Amino acid sequence: MKTDPDYRTAQKLSKQKWADKNPDYWKNYRDQNPEKAERNRMLQTIRNRRRSTRKKAPDVPIAKKDVRINMIFQPVGQFWLVPLIAKMDATKVNIYTISDTWQ
Template identity: 35%
Template sequence: MKSPRLCLACGSAFVPLLHVPRQRYCSSAACQRARRRDWQNHRLRIDSDYRDNQSRAQAKWRASHSNYWRDYRAAYPVYRERNCSMQRMRNLRRSFKPIAKMDVVGLPRPLGSGFYLLSHADDGGAAKMNVWTVHIAVLSGPTAPPI
């Protein structure tokens, strides 16, 4: 008979199965979920093929279930309200800096002519990922005062 071991997930003692010599998790459902989650996180870190496959599978699922979150929020208004109120609290703690979902660069000088991406910021200052490509043509610039 094998000696008892401590489960990596819950810390309780268990006797490993004879046909699983390197067993490190007990047989409880929660610990087995933890074992699978740990395996998947490890695999995602070390295996680029697995990572690509998971990414494609998730993108395919999102494409075929595009209304999932909209339907979820409609079915659970308490969830939506809690999420909105927590976001408002986070916005207040950010000392009035607008929130951007992607990289934002502050411009130290006036805009020049060129193509720019614009995104709508809501009343709380949170920029959304929906962007428009626009062309801005500077017709006149600031002039230096006469000396």
């Protein structure tokens, strides 16, 4: 069915008619889903950065155990974990502080 040229032409025309009837669809979608729009902007920035540095080898090591030296900074809140090497989607995580007296 998908290899049928008439089917493909009809699908293309149908998509075009829908897009013509709904010109503000993507603008409204981004307005109604700001979290997804922000995530897409962030991922596009990462893709752009990868594209511009694709020719160079990475200057940083892949993993480092003692990254957090400054104990004043408290990484609490919502963060996006974004892999820089493997091609995977970003993951939203919540990080909380647990006091030493908690049991």
